[in-house]
Amino acid sequence: MIAQILFIIILAAAIYLFSKNVGKIRRNILLGRPADRSDNPALRWKTMAKIALGQTKMVKRPLAAVMHFFIYVGFIIINLEVMEIMIDGIFGSHRIFSKPLGGLYDLLIGGFEFLAILVLTACVVFLCRRNIVRLKRFSGTEMTEWPKSDANYILIIEILLMTAFLTMNAADHKLQLLNFGHYIKAGSFPVSSLLNPLLPDSAAGLELIERGCWWFHIIGILAFLNYLPYSKHFHILLAFPNTYYSNLHPKGEFTNMASVTGEVKAMLDPSFVPETTGEPQRFGAKDVTDLTWKNLMEAYTCTECGRCTSVCPANITGKLLSPRKIMMDTRDRITEVGNNIDKHGKDYTDDKTLLDNYITREELWACTTCNACVEACPVNINPLEIITELRRYAVMEESQAPASINNMFGNVENNGAPWKYSAADRFNWADAGIDK
Template sequence: MIGQVIFIIILLGAAYLFGKNVAKIRRNILLGRPVNRSDNPGERWRTMARVALGQSKMVRRPIAGVLHILVYAGFVIINIEVLEILIDGIFGSHRIFAAPLGSLYGLLIGGFEVLALLVLLSCVVFLIRRNIIRLKRFSGREMTAWPKSDANYILIIEILLMTAFLTMNAADYKLQVLHFGHYIKAGNFPVSTFLAPLLSAKAGTLVIIERSCWWFHIIGILAFLNYLPYSKHFHILLAFPNTYYSKLEPKGQFSNMSSVTNEVKAMLDPAFVPPAADISRFGAKDVTDLTWKNLMDAYTCTECGRCTSVCPANITGKLLSPRKIMMDTRDRLTEVGNNLDKNGKDHTDDKSLLDNYITREELWACTTCNACVQACPVNIDPLNIIMQMRQYVVMEESQAPSSLNNMFGNMENNGAPWKYSQADRFNWNK
């Protein structure tokens, strides 16, 4: 009974902390401007099923894609057993599903063990790729000590959880063979059977090992759950809504600013009455000027570096890194949220996403080729953030680069980006 009480207290505490942190992230995301992403729900569900659930964009890099699918599917499926662990922990039972499921239970446990081994091996390979092979896309000036450590922490946690799961089963298997106490024969153990000879043959020691691994496994999962909101691995949860609300239009199609479009319509048609609009700023200077979808993108980014690895500006040595754009947006949004919690909604810290986090050199290095958007495994759109910040620099500050200012002048005077007058436009034919 004492164990059950302790378990329930830990479970309720973990659920409360997770709910509190998720609510804070939701609040931060909703600081963004509104944008309608509720159209065409059928297509959105299909996109989510294909990209988030089906991992369709992950396999474009086959090795990483297959390993990620193993970790993703294995970890999710294995955690189905968490339901049994929760029930056992609350009611003090042991393998409560064994009797009602019969032979199916053995099949499930056997499958869980094989998946656990695959997850463990995949995580080892991921650690090798990051820390021994040191793939280039895992480096960059934005990849400081914390982002690198964060990735390693998650992989190590998953290895420890899978090891605890298999060791727990190995001890359980030996206790079943000894017909000790309540350890009735339940489940098949194709992997942990090979670990069993490494464990003590004494029943009392085996019980300690089995219980210790049981507690470590469930507390580890609850701790992992509460670590996610502080980690880039929050994409485990946000990948699904993020792909659902992703852009359905062609990647290269830009959205006009409605306020500017209405002004042009009014100039062309005196009878046109533009609708009332609450425009406090053209473009985006800080995170609160971005849309809530941009902010959800920032929290969904897993820092995999696929976007930066295909960015032509970054490849040619320019300062731009699409991954850094997303990481900076998330860091600034977290800072704004913390300021709200500490100082209230009227507090200003005289900082902004532009200049304090993202430099103008980064913004103007972008070629708007959409390679980063196409490469992202969860449909994140760094280009949209870049373009909104460019709009602010041009329309609010009038600080476009000289080459663009020349183009703007030519368009105003000549009706084309070039310096030639309209009367000379067809001279090339002579």
């Protein structure tokens, strides 16, 4: 009875804390500017099913895809077992699904065990890739101590959870064989039975191990749940809405700024009166709140895998730009803005901005807008949109483009071409004759 009450308290506290932190992230995301992504729900569901659920963009790197798939499927399916553990915890029952499910239960538990060992293996492989093989993709200027530790913590926690799960099953199995107490014969244990020789033979010792692992496993899961909002691992949740709200236009298409259209029309036709919509907004983005909520959602979705940076032509050739850093900077800055609001109230502003305090001009101007980063992201994050918005601010609000870019602007404006040629010479190419 005491165990049940304790369990319910821990569960309630974990859920409360988690919802509170998720609420904060939601609030932070909604600090962004509006963007309409409500069109074409059928295609959106399809995109989400394909890219988040089906993980179709992962297959480009087969080993990572297979390993990740193990962890992903393991995570989702082992959750069925977690459901049973929750119910047992609340009602003080033991393996409550075993009776109603009968033979299917054995099959399920056996299946979970295979998944658990696959997850465990995948986590070990991932740890090796990060810490022993040291794949280039997992390093870079933005991969400082915290992002690196974060990745390792996630893998270690998962290994611990799976180990506890298998040890718990092994002890349970042994107790079942002893016909001890309420340990009814339930489940099959193809993997964990290999651990049997390592466990004690006394019922008391086994029960201690079984209960210990049970508590460690479930408290571990609840703690992990509460780690998510602080971690890159949050992608397991946001990958779904983030792909649902994907950009459905061709990647080459950049947004046309409606605020500019009004002004340009007024310039070309003096009788045109642009619609005024309240407070005039900044052109482009200086800080994170000038970005759209979708940009901010993407920042929280990023799991720092570095596929974007590894295909970025600027980064490959040694430039400072790293698309992953753009996303991480955006996330860190919006989190900082959110924390400021919590501490100092809604209207507080510090002296920092995304541009300059986080992302430098040098990074900004190294981008070739080639869309390789956008293509590479397994969850459809678009770092290019943020880069473009920052450029728009630098150019239209500050007139701070590199001198040669300003020359190009001048040429387009005066000659209708990015080079210094006269518009009158535009047709000279035909002078050489076509039919020669």
